[in-house]
Amino acid sequence: MPVTFVDKDLDQLTLTIVADFAAPVRRLWDAYTDPRQIERFWGPPNYPATFLRHDASNGGRSVYRMTGPEGDVHYGCWEWTSLKAPESFEVADSFANEKGEPNTELPTTRMAFAFEATKSGSRLTTTSYFDSVKDLEQLIEMGMLDGTREAMGQIDTVLADLAAFSSDRAVEAKVLGDTQVRVARVIRGTVRQVWRAHTDADLMKRWLLGPDGWTMPVCEIAAQVGNSYRYEWESDGGGDRFGFTGELLESEEPYRAVTTEAMIGMDFPATINELTLTPVDGGTLLSLVITYANAEQRDAVLATGMTNGMEASYARLEGLLETGRVG
Template sequence: MVSNAKDLTLTVIGDYAVPVERLWDAHVDPRQLERFWGPVEWPATFIRHEVAVGGESQYYMTGPDGTKAHGWFRFTAVEPLKRFALIDGFGDATGAPDPAMPTMEMVFTFQSTATGSRVQNVTTFPSVEAMEQLVNMGMVDGIKSAMSQTDAVLADLASFAAGRATEAQLLSDTQVRVSRVIRGSAEQVWRAHHDAGLLQQWLTGPDGWTMPVCRVANKVGDHYRYEWAQVDGTQRFGFEGELLELAAPYRAVTTERMADTEGPSTRNELTLTPVAGGTLMSLVITYPTKELRDMILGTGMTTGMETSYARLESVLKAA
């Protein structure tokens, strides 16, 4: 770690005995990044992480007494397996950017070495005063503590490998992140989520169900409607909602509720990230209440999703 007051920079270099692909994935997969971004005593939780030009990230670190410190990124450049650049800032209690705190420019570069790979992070501060302020807040010690966790994350291949079943992680009292690596490119997985003909081939859940109604929303403000029916005609249900945000091929945000009801809606944030082995699908679902979150999870939601995602991989393989 080297600081340069003249250039207003802080340079951090880490060398690891893993391929550069493994090191890159650890930074673009929020499940992995949150295990070493914050200091040991202040673990991070990422509720948004989009490593694409114009993409954003939102996270918070939780202290020993439950205090939360919020932060955000905005990506300005991304060259897969080589580098990404971002603006890094502090958030207020709602997670929104805190105008009272300085922002920093960070450039991460990745390269192969004779013994594995290296990541270099150069942070540029806006002023001497901002640099001194953040150093006095414990930034240097925090980085050292955070980096002490990186080796363990990189050694844990099994937890993040392609082929693992769909998993759900609680992010807060009302938020869940559903994750799975899908064998296929981000463009293929994106199209499979936005093409009615493809959706009807894979988004059918357990065997014995069909998807007779599939009206897709492909523009912000459009409404979608999906309906499923058992082959024997004994049951039928559906969901509907509105497309709120769209940034193809990596982000889509929708609302979702039971069709033809006035029931509460969830907010669903889909992010697709290229990783080794395919595309990481991350779906952050925000429920109106903890009780509804727990009720939905108790229905075996992830089991049904896994059946569909496994079918999606078969559809992509046959394409």
Template sequence: MPVTDITTDRENLTMTLTADVEATSARLWDVFTQPRQLERVWGPPGWPATFVSFDFAVGGRARYHMTGPNGEIARGGWEFISIDEARGFEVLDEFVGDDGEALADTPSMRLTFDFEDTDAGARFTTTSYFPSVEALEQILAMGAAEGMTLAMGQLDTVVKSLREFGQGKGTETELLNDNQVRITRLIDGPRELVWRAHTEPDLMQKWLLGPEGWAMTVCEIDPRTGGKYRYAWEPLAVGEGEAFGFDGEILLSEPVRRMVTTEHMTGTDYPSTTNDMLLIEEDGATLITLLISYSSKEARDAVLATGMTSGMEDSYARLERITAA
């Protein structure tokens, strides 16, 4: 995780986060001043950001929203107060409503963004300045410290090119907290094809098979928001395993970028997970990021102990062969 420290100072009414990355300060500057790149880190996992405007000039404004796994929208806005080219900038950050106006029941805060080179790469520091202790406590109660830490924890995937970040690493699993894991896999192929491979049964049955020796016998999916799906697998050889399946609902579908689903093992009373898939394309390669939320730490650990990551890698390797073809 690139985040090395986050400190709350109630006496000085500040919250400061520091992150160190293997990059240059100029690269960090680009990430935070180009909205398409900034979107990849500003929202925490499960709440990706979309900047709808970005007038990067003193007195200019930016507007963004974050979209939750059930389609919830949280809107915010910046006014650029000062800009120190290549070194940092300062904004007034506000929660806003659908009309773009600041919400009366939430505090505004001043944010500074600072970038500097270090012996090991570059350091990003952001400090939030609050108008009162009450405002600071209100924001902390909303999970700001945890959310900012997880959001800036995504910097590593942005400061490097996608190929530099993920090429040859296979499927990687990262524990985010007691009930969430983040899985990443770079696919050498365009995002549209990767999306189709997750939503078209004819393609899904060619790659979504886990370890060798299994066949996907049922693949039914309505990939629209509110749609349902049902999948089932059987071993190719008698006695090599028991048939099983999953079913669930599409909570959110944003072709060809994001899909959020529930996942329940058919015929059991096991609790469902929420699976949030985000696809990012760069230079013909697509990074799949899958955020899985479990009902508990015990449920998370039990699933990971089954060898889930290696089974997913077997599937993703097939998917990459399909995109290459």
């Protein structure tokens, strides 16, 4: 069991949990900042978590849900208040509604995570700060301490799964719900490089092409929030052409961008695409959460082989990065 020390301090209104792991600090850090990994242990075994958003950056937000054995669903959210990779981060942890909005009727907890190297691996010290003894006792009565113990008991399995942290994995898609899919891939390059590759039209025309045999004659970037963009692709023979257009809704350079996306000339509802870039061991984790109008639209898009085209593009981008063509 990784938990080695627990201290409840009623005078300081804190709950401190210390856990030790036989893995390097960087791998433990990545387990917390990668949504694919943290959702494998954040909830206790009978209440597994799904992260719908996970911005591991100063000022970022995370939204997750935990689903119980009877199908009951509970939401939570984090407001990231500080981050110093790979040493520490702090969040305001709140209960939430299905929209990810904090539930003000229940306590919000300030949580500080401190990572340090040890002779046998790494240590994580988690300190929760409460506004009152009442809040502290209420959350413990609701199972916070027991749930945390059970959740941390799952981390060793995640850390031992070396394939989960491999930087050469292809694009993977996970269905998050009836209308959402998360696409993720680690790209060998810095966050700044990957961000630039998504915001420089000349670069995009060189890698965002899907399978071989296509060109990108139109690449109009949305430079500011509120601007629209337009991308069009054409087959080498000139017989086929398609494209997308949309609006830039949010931009937090170089970590997050949110856009709408609609296929040109089609009546399909526009999707919401949330792009997050997170530095991890081996490169940058690109996470794209796509929200569709309904499950039918989600399934129809997945059936087109979307992820295969994305993998071809990201592999091409890595080729540019390896040759130093993206600064």
